[in-house]
Structure formats: structure tokens, C-alpha cells
Amino acid sequence: MKNTNYDAFIFDLGRVLVDFDHNISAAKIAKLTGKPQEWLYQLFFESELTKLFDEGKVSPREFYAELKKLTGLDISFDEFVLIWVDIFSQKDDMFELVKCLKNDYRLVLMSNVNTLQFEYIRKNFPIIAEFDGLVLSYEAGAMKPDPKIYQAAISAAKTTPEKIIYTDDRPELIEGGKKAGIRKSFVFSNLESFVSDLNVIGVEINECMEAIKS
Structure with missing residues (x-):
């Protein structure tokens, strides 16, 4: 069930939705x-x-x-x-999370990435199709933590910064999100810790996650 305090999520790509090396x-x-x-x-x-x-x-x-x-x-x-x-692998547990959130929230992907690698990811990993907006550094002409790319992601979310939840694996990029006004910005380490962060702010998804797994 949607928490009406929030309208959208902004996700980083690498080491959040896909792993790479x-x-x-x-x-x-x-x-x-x-x-x-x-x-x-x-x-x-x-x-x-x-x-x-x-x-x-x-x-x-x-x-x-x-x-x-x-x-x-x-x-x-x-x-x-x-x-x-050929350096990427999809994080299947995050795919399940994204599918749960898709029911109630607008989803935006914001990534520092080049065109060759992103087109490979788009073609090979179905998680990308779940997103409503894509904010990619090679299209935006700027990389996180440049304020320009955060503003582009906020625009893609089609709501105000205080109604957005943002996660990224790098603390300095989370700070960039907070400076852009996205107060609910969480450093990502794994699915369990992120779900815990969401529970703390009243975004309950455990029931949906269990339904997908069953």
C-alpha cells in the first residue's frame, strides 16, 4: 500500500540494481x-x-x-x-523490489554511465523496463554529484524533492541528493538494509515481496 507522503523513487544503477566489475x-x-x-x-x-x-x-x-x-x-x-x-549481472532481489514499488510509485533511474554499457544493460536486463524515467549522465552531460543531474532526476520524478526517496551506494552521491533537497536519501548496501530504511519511514513492502517470492 502506498505511503502518500512519497510519490517517487530515484535509484542508482551500478551496485544497486546491477553488479559490475x-x-x-x-x-x-x-x-x-x-x-x-x-x-x-x-x-x-x-x-x-x-x-x-x-x-x-x-x-x-x-x-x-x-x-x-x-x-x-x-x-x-x-x-x-x-x-x-560484458561486466554486469542483474540483482534479482532488487528486480523484485522494483516490481513491488512500481505498483504505487513513479520510478526514476539516475546513473553515471556511458552509452555502450547502458544500451547493453537495457537490452539484457529487464529491470530497466520497469522505470518511468531514465536520467543518464551521457545524455544529461553531467555526472553525479553535479547538481544538474539531480535536478534532471527530480524533474523526471514529476514531484517535489521532499516526496522523493533516493538510494545510491556511494555516500558522497547521497550527499548530493540531500543538497538537491531529497531529504529521504539512503546509502545502499543490500536489499535487507534498504527495506529496513523504508520501513522506518513508513513504506511497507514486505507483504508484496513475499507475494512475489511465493
Whole structure:
């Protein structure tokens, strides 16, 4: 049953709805190039190049070309894409939660993500189809914790910030949500702790979750 104090949820994607590991692609490219896996991980996950890609300021082929220069990678674009995107797995328990919430709340996905990886996720993980709004860094031109992307997510939620519940696995991004006015913002660690957080604020979903599992 809906708690009328809230109209919408904003969910992060990685490590909330899907798991991922950049070490999977880093290990494959390390074998192909002889570059250290740790260095490749940093390049894929924390570099300015990847930030620009996630913000949509570098195209997929430009990103691929720059990686070839930096790493000496000698494979086709299509072969690279297969390595780059095959790092995700859906969290089935969160899929069940999302389906429960879908009955009563507007659902928005807000993610720092690039177009190659998101299109792979959209195609392969049905949880994405449950969302009413998608706010993606490569389309918004900004990444969390930039205030611009939070405002885009609030707009997609079609309600006021105080009637939104937001969860993300990174505390600094939760702080960004609170600064944007989303007071009910929770650091995500696992389904059980998040359901507990929801129970505290009066959002009861245990009955729905049990019904889906049975």
C-alpha cells in the first residue's frame, strides 16, 4: 500500500540494481596488450577519459580510438565493445523490489554511465523496463554529484524533492541528493538494509515481496 507522503523513487544503477566489475574487462585487455591490469582498471574506472565518455562528451568510437593509443590495443571496435560491456549481472532481489514499488510509485533511474554499457544493460536486463524515467549522465552531460543531474532526476520524478526517496551506494552521491533537497536519501548496501530504511519511514513492502517470492 502506498505511503502518500512519497510519490517517487530515484535509484542508482551500478551496485544497486546491477553488479559490475571493471576488473573483468581490465583482465581481458591486459592479456591482449601486456599492460598491468591495475593500471587498466584505473583507466577504465577513474580516468578523465572515462569521465568524458560517461558525460557524453566523447563518442564511443572516439573513446575506442583513444584507448587504442593509450594501451596499444589491436582489436576491432566491435570486439572491443563486447569486452567493454560484458561486466554486469542483474540483482534479482532488487528486480523484485522494483516490481513491488512500481505498483504505487513513479520510478526514476539516475546513473553515471556511458552509452555502450547502458544500451547493453537495457537490452539484457529487464529491470530497466520497469522505470518511468531514465536520467543518464551521457545524455544529461553531467555526472553525479553535479547538481544538474539531480535536478534532471527530480524533474523526471514529476514531484517535489521532499516526496522523493533516493538510494545510491556511494555516500558522497547521497550527499548530493540531500543538497538537491531529497531529504529521504539512503546509502545502499543490500536489499535487507534498504527495506529496513523504508520501513522506518513508513513504506511497507514486505507483504508484496513475499507475494512475489511465493
